[in-house]
Amino acid sequence: MSLEEQAVALIGAARGGDERAIARLLRNVEDETDLGLAAWRRLFKDSGRARVIGITGPPGVGKSTLIGRVARAYRDQGRKVGILAVDPTSPLTGGALLGDRIRMQELAVDPGVYIRSLATRGAVGGVARAAARLVAVLDALGYEIVLLETVGAGQDEVEVAAISGTTVLILMPGQGDEIQALKAGLIEIADIIVVNKADREGADQLAAQLRSVLRLGARPDDRGWVPPVLKTVAADGTGIPELLSAIDRHQDYLDRTGQGMVRRQAALRKAVWRELEALLLRRLTRDPSAGSEFDRLVRQVEAGELDPVTAAAALLERLAKLAPARPES
Ligand SMILES: Nc1nc2c(ncn2[C@@H]2O[C@H](COP(=O)(O)OP(=O)(O)OP(=O)(O)O)[C@@H](O)[C@H]2O)c(=O)[nH]1
Ligand SMILES: [Mg+2]
Numbered sequence: 001m002s003l004e005e006q007a008v009a010l011i012g013a014a015r016g017g018d019e020r021a022i023a024r025l026l027r028n029v030e031d032e033t034d035l036g037l038a039a040w041r042r043l044f045k046d047s048g049r050a051r052v053i054g055i056t057g058p059p060g061v062g063k064s065t066l067i068g069r070v071a072r073a074y075r076d077q078g079r080k081v082g083i084l085a086v087d088p089t090s091p092l093t094g095g096a097l098l099g100d101r102i103r104m105q106e107l108a109v110d111p112g113v114y115i116r117s118l119a120t121r122g123a124v125g126g127v128a129r130a131a132a133r134l135v136a137v138l139d140a141l142g143y144e145i146v147l148l149e150t151v152g153a154g155q156d157e158v159e160v161a162a163i164s165g166t167t168v169l170i171l172m173p174g175q176g177d178e179i180q181a182l183k184a185g186l187i188e189i190a191d192i193i194v195v196n197k198a199d200r201e202g203a204d205q206l207a208a209q210l211r212s213v214l215r216l217g218a219r220p221d222d223r224g225w226v227p228p229v230l231k232t233v234a235a236d237g238t239g240i241p242e243l244l245s246a247i248d249r250h251q252d253y254l255d256r257t258g259q260g261m262v263r264r265q266a267a268l269r270k271a272v273w274r275e276l277e278a279l280l281l282r283r284l285t286r287d288p289s290a291g292s293e294f295d296r297l298v299r300q301v302e303a304g305e306l307d308p309v310t311a312a313a314a315l316l317e318r319l320a321k322l323a324p325a326r327p328e329s
Contacts, residue, residue, distance in 0.1 A: 007038040014141055017111060022141065026116055029133050032278070040133055043140040048264065050082075050139035052146045053247060054164030056157045056189075058180060061172040062196040066234035066243075067147050071107055073244055074145045082143035083107075083115045084134055086127060086150045086160060114143060128159035129274040132267070135163055161189040163267050165260060166250045168192045168243070171210070173202030187213060190227050192246050198231035198239065207231055225253050283319050293318050 001009070010028075013021030028036030053070075055063050064085070071081045107113045118130060131148065138146050148164055150157045161167040169190035187193070187210075195207045210229045228246050232239030254260030284290050297315055300306040306314075 003034055003038050006035055007042055010035070011039055011042060019111075019114075022114060023116075026134055026137060029137055030118065030130050032282070040137065043137055046140035047136035048139065050135070050144055050146045051166075051251060052135055052139070052148060052164045054148045054150065054161050054167040055170060056150045056161065056167065056186065057170030057196075058172075058175065059151055061170045061175075062232075062234040063149050063151075063170050066170060066194070066196060066232065066240075067149055068107060069234055069237055069240045070243065071113060071145075071147060073240055075107075075110060075112055079144045080112045080142055081107075081114075082135075082138035082141075082146040083113065084131065084138070084146065084148050085115075085117045086131055086148070114138065128163070129271075129278060131160050132163045132271050132274070158185060158189055159270075162263070162270060165254055165263065166191045166247055168194055168247070170194045170196050171206065172197040173200050173206045182213065191225065191250050192243070193227055193229045194239075194243060195229065195231045196234050199233045199235070203231055224257070225250065225259075280316075280319060290315075290319055 010021055010025050014025045025036070025039055029040050030036070055067055055070075057063055067083060071083060074081050108115055116134070118127075118134060131150075135146050135148065148160060150160045167189050169186050169192070171193065173195065193210055193214075195203050195210070197203070207229045214227055214229070230239055230242055230246060232243060234240075251260075254263070284294055294315060297306065297311040301308055301311050
């Protein structure tokens, strides 16, 4: 079978609901194999329909527990749900999704739910690129809701947030989280802020504090959306219906103002840029002559014979001449 035929077969099996085929497809896409890239290019045109909801926040605030609740609620509406956890701690086991083991296990056996953990590795852009690709795959496979969990720590989250229609920032009382979140620029990317663990002391104060921070800082892309601050107890489901309706309202806002299209266009622009980086990297690492050309130019720079800009330009010219610009080359 040719690569294209293999890709078609794999996509067909994944669309048919074969869990192992879905896993194999996603793994190949994440690993950037030739098969994964061939399949991804075919699938891309069918993406752009899902509602992508980013859930971000500091470690242990209850993101996974909340995602379990939200996923359950969307399932009750009959919608297919994909869950992707960008997980720095457990590359293989998906451990971060097991914050609430029982509920997640119940979701995991539901054929209308697909859960996957994405190992963070490599450069900052790599995580965002992989997440963007996997979201597009789930989207194209017909998952109507994609929930994307990231630990809020900075640049990665900002990049991953850019592929979400709605970004929900989760904080909890008693940790000085709001100060961290402010520093990391997370409050600026939040469309909805949730104070989880509202069963604990200090939730009201934190919510009030966040509301006053939001009143002070008008966001650059503001078209009239003021991020609501909600309280939840993910552990028992309190506040989840309110969160769902806030997400709905934000979705309406995105549609009504055209802001959703603006975001999608910005995300696609970024995606092309990320793919260009990936293409250059793949060529450099796969083509031995390009690799040695790189080393040769670096040595010239080290010897003071060449400046880095000229070296980069020479390398770019060389890479362009190397082979026909097939994406998998
Ligand atoms: N009291 C209380 N505990 C909660 C609530 N929500 C979650 N928890 C608990 O908080 C702990 C962390 O929950 P997770 O859902 O794993 O949190 P997380 O943000 O996904 O954690 P990481 O993925 O490790 O960053 C678990 O023991 C949960 O049972 C809540 O509303 N109230
Ligand atoms: Mg988690």
